[in-house]
Amino acid sequence: xxxxxxxxxxxxxxxxxxxxxxxxxxxxxxxxxxxxxxxxxxxxxxxxxxxxxxxxxxxxxxxxxxxxxxxxxxxxxxxxxxxxxxxxxxxxxxxxxxxxxxxxxxxxxxxxxxxxxxxxxxxxxxxxxxxxxxxxxxxxxxxxxxxxxxxxxxxxxxxxxxxxxxxxxxxxxxxxxxxxxxxxxxxxxxxxxxxxxxxxxxxxxxxxxxxxxxxxxxxxxxxxxxxxxxxxxxxxxxxxxxxxxxxxxxxxxxxxxxxxxxxxxxxxxxxxxxxxxxxxxxxxxxxxxxxxxxxxxxxxxxxxxxxxxxxxxxxxxxxxxxxxxxxxxxxxxxxxxxxxxxxxxxxxxxxxxxxxxxxxxxxxxxxxxxxxxxxxxxxxxxxxxxxxxxxxxxxxxxxxxxxxxxxxxxxxxxxxxxxxxxxxxxxxxxxxxxxxxxxxxxxxxxxxxxxxxxxxxxxxxxxxxxxxxxxxxxxxxxxxxxxxxxxxxxxxxxxxxxxxxxxxxxxxxxxxxxxxxxxxxxxxxxxxxxxxxxxxxxxxxxxxxxxxxxxxxxxxxxxxxxxxxxxxxxxxxxxxxxxxxxxxxxxxxxxxxxxxxxxxxxxxxxxxxxxxxxxxxxxxxxxxxxxxxxxxxxxxxxxxxxxxxx
Numbered sequence: 001x002x003x004x005x006x007x008x009x010x011x012x013x014x015x016x017x018x019x020x021x022x023x024x025x026x027x028x029x030x031x032x033x034x035x036x037x038x039x040x041x042x043x044x045x046x047x048x049x050x051x052x053x054x055x056x057x058x059x060x061x062x063x064x065x066x067x068x069x070x071x072x073x074x075x076x077x078x079x080x081x082x083x084x085x086x087x088x089x090x091x092x093x094x095x096x097x098x099x100x101x102x103x104x105x106x107x108x109x110x111x112x113x114x115x116x117x118x119x120x121x122x123x124x125x126x127x128x129x130x131x132x133x134x135x136x137x138x139x140x141x142x143x144x145x146x147x148x149x150x151x152x153x154x155x156x157x158x159x160x161x162x163x164x165x166x167x168x169x170x171x172x173x174x175x176x177x178x179x180x181x182x183x184x185x186x187x188x189x190x191x192x193x194x195x196x197x198x199x200x201x202x203x204x205x206x207x208x209x210x211x212x213x214x215x216x217x218x219x220x221x222x223x224x225x226x227x228x229x230x231x232x233x234x235x236x237x238x239x240x241x242x243x244x245x246x247x248x249x250x251x252x253x254x255x256x257x258x259x260x261x262x263x264x265x266x267x268x269x270x271x272x273x274x275x276x277x278x279x280x281x282x283x284x285x286x287x288x289x290x291x292x293x294x295x296x297x298x299x300x301x302x303x304x305x306x307x308x309x310x311x312x313x314x315x316x317x318x319x320x321x322x323x324x325x326x327x328x329x330x331x332x333x334x335x336x337x338x339x340x341x342x343x344x345x346x347x348x349x350x351x352x353x354x355x356x357x358x359x360x361x362x363x364x365x366x367x368x369x370x371x372x373x374x375x376x377x378x379x380x381x382x383x384x385x386x387x388x389x390x391x392x393x394x395x396x397x398x399x400x401x402x403x404x405x406x407x408x409x410x411x412x413x414x415x416x417x418x419x420x421x422x423x424x425x426x427x428x429x430x431x432x433x434x435x436x437x438x439x440x441x442x443x444x445x446x447x448x449x450x451x452x453x454x455x456x457x458x459x460x461x462x463x464x465x466x467x468x469x470x471x472x473x474x475x476x477x478x479x480x481x482x483x484x485x486x487x488x489x490x491x492x493x494x495x496x497x498x499x500x501x502x503x504x505x506x507x508x509x510x511x512x513x514x515x516x517x518x519x520x521x522x523x524x525x526x527x528x529x530x531x532x533x534x535x536x537x538x539x540x541x542x543x544x545x546x547x548x549x550x551x552x553x554x555x556x557x558x559x560x561x562x563x564x565x566x567x568x569x570x571x572x573x574x575x576x577x578x579x580x581x582x583x584x585x586x587x588x589x590x591x592x593x594x595x596x597x598x599x600x601x602x603x604x605x606x607x608x609x610x611x612x613x614x615x616x617x618x619x620x621x622x623x624x625x626x627x628x629x630x631x632x633x634x635x636x637x638x639x640x641x642x643x644x645x646x
Contacts, residue, residue, distance in 0.1 A: 202292060
């Protein structure tokens with residue numbers, strides 16, 4: 001029998017969207033429509049109507065009243081089950097309405113609303129708050145799926161499959177019309193005097209003998225406050241530069257000069273609704289340039305799960321705590337914020353090498369073997385984690401990473417011609433800490449992506465003029481009692497810790513609290529992993545095992561069944577118990593202890609839940625390493641390896 005016959009949930013570094021990490025199994029399934037007369041075509045049929053509501057013309061009409069006694073409802077739900085809710089508001093004049101049980105909250109705009117929620121009562125209820133408007137097309141279907149909800153509410157970087165450090169993001173659809181200039185339509189052209197712009201033959205031509213602010217633009221493209229990525233192909237240029245712009249030709253802050261052939265991209269936050277490509281003002285006055293393939297797409301970074309390839313090979317799900325990069329200029333070493341000692345010669349935004357993010361924005365530093373670059377007096381209490389990306393210009397060279405107060409210093413670092421992130425974590429005991437890259441050689445190094453944060457190093461947080469905070473990653477999936485609420489089962493996780501820091505970090509199957517739980521825990525003891533089963537607030541199983549390093553990936557499984565518990569790590573059964581009750585009412589996966597504390601921070605390659613207690617052979621296959629996981633049974637393994645079973 002294959003393990004796939006018994007597995008009910010499989011989550012891996014798979015597909016995602018903002019707010020969701022897709023599960024491999026089960027795929028999303030919807031039940032039949034539960035709402036009776038959801039299109040209101042049969043008058044009042046199926047609905048309990050209180051005084052505020054009337055039904056006619058295929059809609060339910062609110063008259064502006066409020067209150068819990070003024071509801072439109074149907075008793076169609078089962079408490080604890082998960083449903084997809086949807087409805088549409090039209091013709092709204094005032095007020096709001098809330099569809100209870102749906103998780104949507106109060107809604108007050110003319111649009112279609114859709115959400116996944118867990119029923120807390122049997123009634124579907126529209127509760128008005130001075131709502132004057134119409135409701136159309138109410139739908140409720142039972143929802144089954146194990147996709148993880150992801151919350152971070154800020155951007156976060158990761159290492160992608162090409163080894164580049166970039167933001168985890170979702171790119172939207174193309175917003176520019178006629179970006180390939182197939183016709184001379186859709187673009188507004190603003191030109192002056194002898195400076196002209198011509199759209200023809202599949203490109204836009206800037207012909208500028210003077211120095212006026214001319215540009216092409218499209219209005220209504222952007223939403224103020226949202227993030228976008230723009231790109232353009234520069235086909236030819238004689239002199240001068242172009243830039244990305246918005247509004248009335250105003251340069252977007254930080255927009256690069258476009259003056260080399262090829263594709264140029266830039267990410268920005270919209271300040272107006274209009275996007276433009278303009279000539280860059282200033283010397284030289286003359287500009288002759290040809291462009292094609294102008295593109296603008298919305299970029300979503302908040303709540304996007306991070307699929308990380310640090311170290312190469314298979315990716316993992318990255319879950320980190322909230323952190324702040326206390327350096328206000330993390331990669332712009334041209335700022336006076338950074339102290340360059342007298343024998344250091346910098347070259348900023350060098351084109352000699354690509355930076356770890358795939359752009360030309362690293363700094364080259366040439367020294368004399370004794371001087372360096374530093375930032376002192378960072379206000380931080382306790383342990384500080386310093387990190388920076390370094391690369392040699394040629395060969396392998398040695399530098400030192402230290403604190404400017406000289407109380408903590410790294411061993412000599414071997415900097416090679418490949419980018420590496422070097423780290424120094426220590427408490428200098430003074431409260432005024434910082435970072436110093438010292439003993440920079442005459443042959444030179446490249447530097448990029450410096451960070452100072454509390455506790456231990458986490459993923460890179462770019463800054464450009466102020467400190468930046470990345471919120472913690474939160475992973476949850478509730479309303480899945482049908483998949484995990486079994487009198488027996490297995491929780492399996494392949495994971496690695498971010499730090500052996502003596503804190504509890506948990507992945508849990510829970511009943512919504514701490515009364516019934518199955519937990520895999522990084523424990524307070526160094527390099528220890530713990531397995532716990534709780535039933536009706538009583539501990540049925542609690543075992544601790546020490547591994548060589550929790551920073552390495554381990555395959556961990558905990559089996560539960562009445563009077564039958566087992567704890568497996570990397571193909572070895574490390575603990576068992578034959579007495580204890582099984583948990584009941586399990587209905588969610590959470591990356592914490594079950595009540596929102598002791599959050600899990602680490603790396604997860606796979607998470608699986610089985611609704612049966614697997615055999616020892618299956619648990620060996622599931623958790624085994626060095627080939628044992630290729631065999632369905634001990635007998636199959638023995639046969640393949642020509643062993644004899646005594």
